[in-house]
Amino acid sequence: DSSGMFEILLIPAFKDNYIWLLVRDGHAAVVDPGDPTPVIARLEALQLKLDTILITHHHADHQGGVEELVARWQPRVFGPAKESITGCTHPLSGGERIEVLGQAVDVLQVGGHTRAHLAYYVPGAVFCGDTLFGAGCGRLFEGTPAQMCDSLARLAALPDETRIYCAHEYTEMNLRFAVAVEPHNRLLRERVERVARLRAAGLPSVPSTLGEEKATNPFLRCGEPAVVAAAQAHGAVDLSLVPVFAAIRGWRNSF
Ligand code: ZN
Ligand code: FE
Numbered sequence: 001d002s003s004g005m006f007e008i009l010l011i012p013a014f015k016d017n018y019i020w021l022l023v024r025d026g027h028a029a030v031v032d033p034g035d036p037t038p039v040i041a042r043l044e045a046l047q048l049k050l051d052t053i054l055i056t057h058h059h060a061d062h063q064g065g066v067e068e069l070v071a072r073w074q075p076r077v078f079g080p081a082k083e084s085i086t087g088c089t090h091p092l093s094g095g096e097r098i099e100v101l102g103q104a105v106d107v108l109q110v111g112g113h114t115r116a117h118l119a120y121y122v123p124g125a126v127f128c129g130d131t132l133f134g135a136g137c138g139r140l141f142e143g144t145p146a147q148m149c150d151s152l153a154r155l156a157a158l159p160d161e162t163r164i165y166c167a168h169e170y171t172e173m174n175l176r177f178a179v180a181v182e183p184h185n186r187l188l189r190e191r192v193e194r195v196a197r198l199r200a201a202g203l204p205s206v207p208s209t210l211g212e213e214k215a216t217n218p219f220l221r222c223g224e225p226a227v228v229a230a231a232q233a234h235g236a237v238d239l240s241l242v243p244v245f246a247a248i249r250g251w252r253n254s255f
Contacts, residue, residue, distance in 0.1 A: 006101045008125065008165065010204060011038050016169045017061050018206060020127055024101040027051050029075075031120065031127045032167050036065030040072065052100050055079035055088070056129025057114040062167060078107075080116035092118055110155065112148030113138030119155065125207070126158060127165045134164070134171030134208050135178045135191070137219040139253065145246035149222070152245075156220050160211030171195050171205035174217075177255045181218040181230045181248060188216040218248055 006024040013019050013035040020031040021042060029052035033039045043050055050073035055063050057080060066077060066086040078098060081091030090098070093116070094109025100120075108119040110131040117138075119128040130138035131148075132155050140148055175192050182188055191212065195205045214220050221227045222244040232239060236247035 005103060005122065005124070009042070010206075011042055012169075012204075013038055014061060018165075018167055018169060018204070020165050022101055023048060024103075027101055029054060029100050030069070031165070032056055032062040032129060033065035033069055034059075034061040034063065036068035039065055039069060043073075049073060050075045053077045054100070054105075054120050054127065055085050056119065056127065056131075056167065057117040058083035058085055059114065059130070062129060080114075080118050082116035083114060094118060108151075108154055110151035112140055112143035112151045115142040115147075117143075117151070121158065121162075123159075124161065125163045125165055126155065126210075128155060129167045131155065131166075132164055132213065132217070132219075133166045133168060133174055134195070134205050135188075135213070135217050136170055136174030136252070137217070137249070140249060145249060146242045148249070149242050149245050152220060156210065156214060158210055160209065160214065162210040163207035164210060164213060165207045169204060169206060171208075172199055177252050178216060178218050180255065181251075182221070182224075182226045184226065185216065187212075191216045219245065222248065 006022040009021040011019040019033050022029040028048040028050050031054045053075050070087045076089050077087045078090040079085035079088045081093050092107045094107050096107040098105050106121040110117050110119045113130045198205050222241050228239050228244050231244040231247035234247050234251040236243050
């Protein structure tokens, strides 16, 4: 239809990557096409023209398919200005508003996993790459804990009903850690069961909602007494937000 939002379709790739395909009126956009093969197959099967590629960050599992897709459809390529993105035609820094398939999309700066990582927000959905995951967050490869805290706060400020379209199926593993951090969080226990059922049925656990993440994701809960206590037990001395986040993230790395 010509009114309303694009449809959002899931293309699984590699071992646990999710590539998001946005579709409206025979046109398409794709978020983080790390592998061109399944994207081309889906575009052909649905007879879609690829207009736009949105890249969240420079890692190969997110942009490895750009070259082949550009050769075939010549789409616009949006990505972080301060990272090396193949064929980037529209470099972004965050704060911009762009148009994708007739829809206004807000670009958010969410550095931390990589230094200039971006997220793409439309009312109801955010495509956040490797920044926020189901019950977890990305590793700090290039950014600092303070930068990641800031980025997560920017995402946490979105409406609770916002669906979290992250780029990996890591939720079950993340939930095991979340339970270790907050063994007495009832909503977390319920989420563990819900996700186990989905995964056992071969279904994705993504997208979740921001409200669900705020209730169960330890990295969005670094002000909660139980999370602060867990951070203290894992070496945090200063119990303000950033050191608590850093201690929890550090514990996760060796979990
Ligand atoms: Zn990555
Ligand atoms: Fe990744």
